[in-house]
Amino acid sequence: MRGGLSKTLALVGAAGLLAVSACGNSDNNSGGSGSSANKDVTVFTWWADGGEKAGLDGLVSTFATDCKDYKFVNSAVAGGAGSNAKQVLANDLQAGKPPSTFQAHAGAELKDYINAGQVDDISQLYKDFGLDKAFPQNLIDNLTVDGKIYSIPANVHRANMVWANPTVLKKANIDGTKAPASVDAWIADLTKLKAAGVAAPLAISKGFAQEMLVEAVLLAELGPDKFKGLWDGKTDWAGGDVTAALNKYKTLLTFTNSDREAIDWPDALGYVNTGKAGYTLMGDWVAAQQVSDKIADTAYTYWPSPGTEGDFQFLSDSFTLPTNGADPDGAKCWLKTVGSAEGQKAFNTKKGSIPARSDANPADYPKYQQSAMADWKSKTIVPSCAHGAACTLGQNNDILSAMSQFSGSPDVAKLQAAFGTAMKTS
């Protein structure tokens, strides 16, 4: 019996292993085919709907003609200006499973990937594609780390924009075509609107939208130089001027909708369009959203957020070449399309952004972008933290957490301390 038992045990053990390996074996023949086998180019973005999706589609159609050997595979992750996507991407990169190419904001955010050794130096591609002269120097500076360039920018957006509904503003006799001169003047207008029966005159949404609003207030109150200093360590976060600005942000928040933590920016914009709110602050991708939602351009006005008339707070989407990516040749072809004049035109006319290249013809672009292109050349350029130009992914996550805490229970001292701590860590 004993011998029989141990023999059977061995047998059953083998059977168990078989069952287990049957589990594993199915890997090799079933499931998602590896992208290296055929010539798929997996492009990771957070452009999943609206004007952003339209822009991506434009880029894809140029890619289809330029890179006939390759097939575009969309790997977009929706939600919150890429906050979901960036987390998923971080996970994929950590797992050693990078897409062929991925979207990253130009600036500090790119450094996250560079420091982690997750993206390759593509300075050579700039020479190959003749891009070193095509982009303005200040943008190239933002992309360059230790003399190397790691991504190709597709566009430039302006963050410090307010979108207003003139019909609503008329209720309090406010001229919707002109921006209030300062944050204080804006607060005065908001007070008038509230008195005129608009319960929540300033529409705002969760997460990064609140971060953008606080940045716009800081920019207006501190001016562009001190504002830039906040992100590179030259301006003290503990300063009294920062406290004063954050207090104004706190006041602004009292004019906003109570469901701000539950909605995203298109809903906030919807509040303006439907007349529930007078203003919303959001980047100029709103222009494309309004077009795709078929909102008449007489129904809304826009201007730089109060007190930031002379500043162009920029952000730029760019594409990278991941280290050990699936199909580097296909990825390079994608990058070529992204940097090309046709690609930038196909993309930006639909996305509502302006081309990163300096040689674009404004006449090809809709009304809003024409004015933005002029501003890009004439205004003071400052970076956006919320959109990765000035802050790393980690800093942004900490700041967003503090913003959501502030939204629930506004405590200026806490918020100010949280900003300081966030910018001290990487």
Add this chain to the structure above:
Amino acid sequence: MSADTAAAATGQAAAAIRRKPQKRGVIADGSTRRSRTVRYALLLLFLLFVLIPVYVVLITSFKTSADTTAASQWNLPKTWTLDPWRKAWDVLQPYMVRSLSLAIPAAIISSLIGSMNGFVLARWRFPGANIVFAFILFGMFIPYQAIMLPLRTTFTNLDVTRGVPTLILAHCIYGIPICTLIFRNYYATIVPNEIIESARVDGAGLVQTYLRIILPISISGFVVTLIWQFTSVWNDFLFALFLTQQNNGPVTLGLAALAGGQKVDYAASMAGALITSFPTLIVYILLGRWFIGGLMAGALKG
């Protein structure tokens, strides 16, 4: 009675619930018609509480997007449309296929392993059996966060294809404890010792006993673990989030993407939530009798 006795219920649990109180007269006894009315009123009230979300999800899934405003949220659709369903289906269809091709094999394999383990643990009292049992049991409770990052690295190192295969492997492994537990209790309580003893006398070994005698009478145990595993694999989000991507992940990932966009289409999101839930609901409706048993048996898994 303890953790695994709650689980031991297995198939019997379903039967136990179904067993009506022995004496029909109990209700009349001491309770008046009024108290019976109160009881019914309460039951219906709670029924409403449970069904409220179902109502709003159902009606919303048939609405045009213009009709999903705050003011009309609880009204029936002004015009009924299937568009949200079409839209959600277009997005979710490939995810659904992957979820099916993932949940079915994962459920079968982990059930098989579980039944072999359970048989051995229930019938073979070797020294240290309790320790092995505790060792396996603990695997059921761990928060998967604690193993997720090394697991991801392990799978990358083993070069397991991302997507369905990775998830099958993960669910097979981490499904072993619960399946083992269910079967162990099943064999301990349901299969009479004499059957195994008589098999032993005939000279059949452990494997023979298992194949010839145990497997055929394990059907109801299998139904329980299969349902349980199918449901939990289908509903899993955490493994999917860490181990797969949009283009090779299961339906929970697809739904999160559908409903997580910046411009949320509420009607399509609700239709998507329903589509995602259909397979488990169908399993539940068709095999509800077993499902309750399965839930009881799976008592310990989250």
Add this chain to the structure above:
Amino acid sequence: MLLPTVLLLGYFVYGLIAWSFNTSLTDRHTARKGPASYVGFANYGHLFGEDRFLNSLKNLGVLTVAFIVGTLIFGLIWALLLEKGVPGESIFRSIYLFPMAISMIASGVVWGWLLNPSQGEDARGLNRLFEILHLHFLENPWWTAGSRWTTMASIALPAVWQLSGYIMALFLAGFRGIPPELREAARVDGASEFKLYRHVLFPQLSPIALSALIILGHMSLKLFDLIYAITGPNQFRTEVPAVYMWNTLLRSDMAKSAAIAIVLLAVVAVLVIPYIAYTVRQENEE
């Protein structure tokens, strides 16, 4: 025969936990490969000195209490209502139980919509329903404002909705498992209905209640999907360690993520290990 299982779980459960624990003791604060040095328990020290982590632990505590209490109350009430057998019992039972079959993501998508914080004229979701029913006093901002208790109770609400039916099924099985003779004997002794439950039936159910407590407790500690779907991943008010760990991964801080995960494991272990020990010992006695 058990060997493959023991080996598999040995590696994939215990081995990987050890791996995580090992990472948590290092200074691997980046995704970069390569050597890392040991820093002892410094990462844990940092965590427990951090507002954000302490907040997530407190949130978790409140969530767990709200979830367990809510689910046990509903589950027990439903079981009590059904326990004596009413016509249509199987319909009630099935409907109470069905939310259990739905994924937390699907239910989170739905509840996230129902728990919209707008009130009054603009009310959406449940608040809108209260508005229609003129139950204005019930309207509230759910998880977006107010105390930690209201916040986390709002998050617990969908979880209670999903799992009360399950607890009902457990208790129902418990009631049905009590020998009818016990009730008869109590009645013959002239015990009132209340006393019958209080002194005869409930004590019989306490082992089930204990199981339910452990099951719900460890589910609550691991809760991730629901919060992810309702509030999004980076929301201070509703962040729990499982969610915070996902956020920490954004900056590829492997050591900190691992430390959070190990703390979470420790909390679960404190709950579960005594229970497993108790279970195994009881079996030995039988």
